[in-house]
Amino acid sequence: MAHETGTLLHTPLYDEHVRLGARMVPFAGWEMPVQYTGVIEEHNAVRQRAGMFDVSHMGRFEVHGQDAARFLGYICTWDMARLAPGEGHYAAACNEAGGILDDVYVFSLDPERYLIVVNASNAPKMKAWMEGHIANFNARLVDRYESTAMIAVQGPEAIERMGGDFVRSIKPRHCAETDWRGHRLFASRTGYTGEDGLELVIGAEAAPDLWRELLEAEITPVGLGARDTLRLEAALLLYGNDMDEETNPLEVGLDWVVTFDDGADFLGRTALQHIAKAGVERTLVCLRALDRGVMRHGCAIVSGGQNVGIVTSGTFSPTLGTSIGMGFVPRAMAEGTRIDVDVRGRVLPAEIVPRPFYKRPKKK
């Protein structure tokens, strides 16, 4: 059970983090590990070997019933009715104006049972919002937030170190369930690092045992600090930084998760079709610094003495050894364009570069 201390929530793995000497910080209402030994060391462990993250703070809900797929297809920009059991897909959930309420991952467990994973920062909002819409469908929402924990295992050696036929049987973007020591274990071949790996959902009471077993397989615990550098190198979006309710999926490069073509109705469809027809005014691009210094969320993007945009995410990339970021610029600005980032008054020259910054090497 998640339990409250003061105003911050603890995941079922809180004691494990403390025992490992993690530095705990408040994050989206939770007390979470930001680092165990150091951000760069943990980052490199995931890029080179395998790391694991407590992501229990992310919201988990199951949708049960005959209309489960139809309901999820209605609240998501991607038509979840297309999912066969054992498949998953990423999508945005939008309001009527096409503004992004959250970015979500939906998995089909069987034709009448789905799992939707939402951001920690949006979980209460998304729960209330889903409850508001599900009444019109023959489906019901089952809160799995407090009864389960979630662990992401990521890295080129993640699958190998976890081992076993079950783990190896799951194809990319697919999912499966099994019994683990008498507990239901959900696993999906997905992640938020740009690496191969799994995301696991396990009953809260069994989570510490699973965590320790993964530790014994020499999988490195990784905190939120490296989670951010890893996802930014892979150019994966972070809700609250790169998108919010004032942002639409088409301007942040999420057009691939918006299905207009099959006629399925979904929230925000009309507005998004208008935006698609008119064309977006701004677009989210990848930025790479050409000098020392670190761009951060909120820094202005300057071109020809004019403010032309804003950095939505920025950090230091351990893999590239330079600062990277994402930001909004006018649609016309192409890759290769030189811009400046205003880092608290200091000019940091940067370039618009192809997305992503990091792509994992193809397996031989």
Next chain:
Amino acid sequence: MASPPDRKYTKEHEWVKLDGDVGTVGITDYAQDQLGDIVFVDMPVSGTAVTALEKFGEIESVKAVSELFAPVSGEVVERNEGLEGSPQWVNDDPYGDGWMIRVRLSNAREVDALMSSDDYEEFLRTAAE
């Protein structure tokens, strides 16, 4: 890591070590540990005037940026150019190779207002409670 007794400390977690009228300035082990992996240090060039307890630069870790405050007033006579290529020296050796600037003091008495190593450690203990 114990705070070396041969220097003085600020509440902002900088240190200054005097050699005649020149003070070498850096951040403490506690500060580098709190910041985490340091990736960039923005420091003033030689000839820049710095003022005690005012900002003289910025330090970027992977996670965040922090301001650097001068323990003493004076003129910068040298900065640690090694940190340009190896900012991690601040993490690895905060009281040695990770120094940041050398300042020719304009008012040597300012040092008297700073904490000794014992006072600084007591300050850290009190702050932790």
